[in-house]
Amino acid sequence: MSGSLIVVGTGIRAGHLSQEAISAVRTADAVAYCIAEPLTRLLVDELRKEAAKPVAEDLHRFYADGKPRTQTYHQMVARILELVRLDLQVAAVFYGHPGVFAYPSHESIRQARAEGYPAEMLPGISAVDCLFADLGVDPATAGCQMLEATDFLLRRRHLDTACGVVLWQIGCVGHGDYQGSGYDLRYIPMLVEALLAFYPPEHEVVVYQAAHFAMCDPIVECVAIAEMLKASITAVSTLYIPPLLVPAIDSQVLKKFDIATFRGTEG
Ligand SMILES: C[S@@+](CC[C@H](N)C(=O)[O-])C[C@H]1O[C@@H](n2cnc3c(N)ncnc32)[C@H](O)[C@@H]1O
Numbered sequence: 001m002s003g004s005l006i007v008v009g010t011g012i013r014a015g016h017l018s019q020e021a022i023s024a025v026r027t028a029d030a031v032a033y034c035i036a037e038p039l040t041r042l043l044v045d046e047l048r049k050e051a052a053k054p055v056a057e058d059l060h061r062f063y064a065d066g067k068p069r070t071q072t073y074h075q076m077v078a079r080i081l082e083l084v085r086l087d088l089q090v091a092a093v094f095y096g097h098p099g100v101f102a103y104p105s106h107e108s109i110r111q112a113r114a115e116g117y118p119a120e121m122l123p124g125i126s127a128v129d130c131l132f133a134d135l136g137v138d139p140a141t142a143g144c145q146m147l148e149a150t151d152f153l154l155r156r157r158h159l160d161t162a163c164g165v166v167l168w169q170i171g172c173v174g175h176g177d178y179q180g181s182g183y184d185l186r187y188i189p190m191l192v193e194a195l196l197a198f199y200p201p202e203h204e205v206v207v208y209q210a211a212h213f214a215m216c217d218p219i220v221e222c223v224a225i226a227e228m229l230k231a232s233i234t235a236v237s238t239l240y241i242p243p244l245l246v247p248a249i250d251s252q253v254l255k256k257f258d259i260a261t262f263r264g265t266e267g
Contacts, residue, residue, distance in 0.1 A: 001087065001116060001117065002087045002089075003083075003084040003085060003086065003087045003088055003089070003090065003112075003117050004084065004089045004090065004112075004117055004118045004119065005080065005084050005090050005091075005092060005108060005109060005112040005117060005118070005119040005120075006024045006028065006089075006090070006091050006092075006119070006120055006121075006122065007091075007092045007093075007094070007098045007099075007105045007108060007109055007119070007120070007121040007122065008021045008024045008025065008091050008092070008093045008094070008098060008121075008122045008124070009021065009093075009094060009095070009096055009097045009098040009099075009121075009122060009123055009124015009125070009126075010033075010035055010037075010040045010044070010093060010094070010095050010096075010124055011040075011095070011096065011124045011125035011126075012037070012095065012096055012125060012126075012127055012130050012210045012211075012212060013037060013039070013040070013210075013211065013212050013213055013214060014037070014039040014040045014043050014213075014214070015214050016124065016125040017040065017043065018122070018124070020122055021093075021122055021124065022047060024091045024122060025044055025047045025048065025056075025091055025093065026047050026048075026050070026051040026053070027051070027089070028053070028088075028089050028090060028091035029053070029054075029088035029089045029090065030054065030057075030083045030086075030088045030089075030090045030091070031044065031048060031053075031056035031057070031090075031091045031092075031093060032056065032057050032058075032059050032076075032079060032080055032083060032090065032091075032092050032093070033056050033057075033058060033059060033092070033093035033094070034058070034059040034060055034076065034093070034094050034095070034104070035060075035093060035094070035095045036095050036212075036236070037095060037212045037213075039212075039213065040095065041058075044056055044093060056093070057079075059076045059079065059080075059092075059104075062075040062076055062079075063178045063180065064178065065177075065178060065179055065180055065181075066177050066178070066179070067177060067178055068176050068177055068178075069176060069177065069178050070103075070176065072178060073103045073104045073107070076104040076108075077104050077107045077108050077111060080092045080104070080108040080112075081108060081111055081112060081115075084112050084115075084117050084119075085115075092104075092105060092108055094124075095124075096124055096125070096126045096127055097123055097124045097125065097126035097129075098121055098122070098123075098124055099121050099123065100126045100127075100128065101148065101168050101169070105121065106121075109121060127168075127210050127236075127238055128146065128166055128238070130210035130211075130218065131166065131208050131210065131238060131240060134208070134210065134218045134220065135206060135208065135220065135240060137164055137240065137242075139164065141246075142162065142163055142164050142243040142246045143160070143162070143163035143164070143243075144163055144164045144165070144166060145159065145160050145163045145164070145165045145166070146165075146166040146167075146168065147159075147165070147166075147167055147168070148167075148168050148169050149167045149168060149169050149170045149173040149191060149239070150169065150172075150173050150174055150175075150176075152167060152191075152194065153173065153174070153187075153190060153191060153194055156194075159195075159198045159241075161198050161199060161243065161244040161245070162243055162244065162245060162246055162247050163243055164240065164241065164242055164243055165239075165240070165241040166238060166239070166240055166241075167191075167238070167239040167240075167241070168238055170188070170191065170207075170233055170237055170238065170239045171183055171185075171233050171234050171235040171236065171237045172235055173187045173188065173190075173191050174186070174187030174190065175187075179235075182234060182235055183235060185229065185233055188228060188229050188233065189229070191228070192225060192226065192228050192229070195225050195241070196225060196226065199225050199241065199244060200225075201224060201225055201226035202224045202225075202226070203224065203225050203241070203242075203244065204222050204223065204224055204225075204242070205222070205223060205224075205225050205228065205239055205240065205241045205242070206220055206221065206222055206239070206240040206241075206242075207219075207220075207221040207223065207228070207231035207232070207233055207237050207238075207239060208220055208221075208237065208238050208239070208240055209234065209236055209237055209238070219232075225241075
């Protein structure tokens, strides 16, 4: 059994591809990718060509309008494992960080290891890394809670309003299928209603989209929660909710530490 799996993240735009990701793409016997952004796809294709390796295959072919996304994810995993079982060194390439809000990458590694194949993941630059950079948010200052939007509603999860909150996949909230041309936003009012249980309607949130191309600006729309539908929400929008009120430091606890002040950012 000489097959192996390396799961690679490409980041959000082409310039995010790390040296170790480039090396993995060049050296693998087979590459299967699911990359939304066209320049990065071209770059991966070019890397394969330069290395005189077989062309990469596109896992995006498993998506279809109206098809449940979970079915597509299982097909991606099945195809990746099929390649590994052919005793190939396989690189499975996903955009962003391949382990952040990405089921097929974790599941491929789990299954490959269960079958005795070596499998590892290389981190990539995630949308949330871009958000921290573009919005000037340091999660050390107030903490940061991250949730998937549909999961937040389904499980009636609690929000810690003293933290910054990142809500992923707001653009497809309530939808389990794939829609290539974008999702209808009929469940956003439900999301707004759920958020209003925690925040006042005028609390300002950011509907955020990291730039997919160098030299382009991110899309940063600040709106009151109650007016979220006024923002242009797409399938790649992420919601950032700034903290309401950061709790005061407990002076009794502080006294026990050997520090005069603590702002939460000192590391
Ligand atoms: C399936 S997850 C993939 C996340 C990806 N693995 C990452 O590390 O960023 C898709 C969600 O990521 C977020 N996302 C993807 N691209 C984005 C972008 N350019 N700007 C902001 N958020 C983005 C959105 O919340 C989107 O619904």
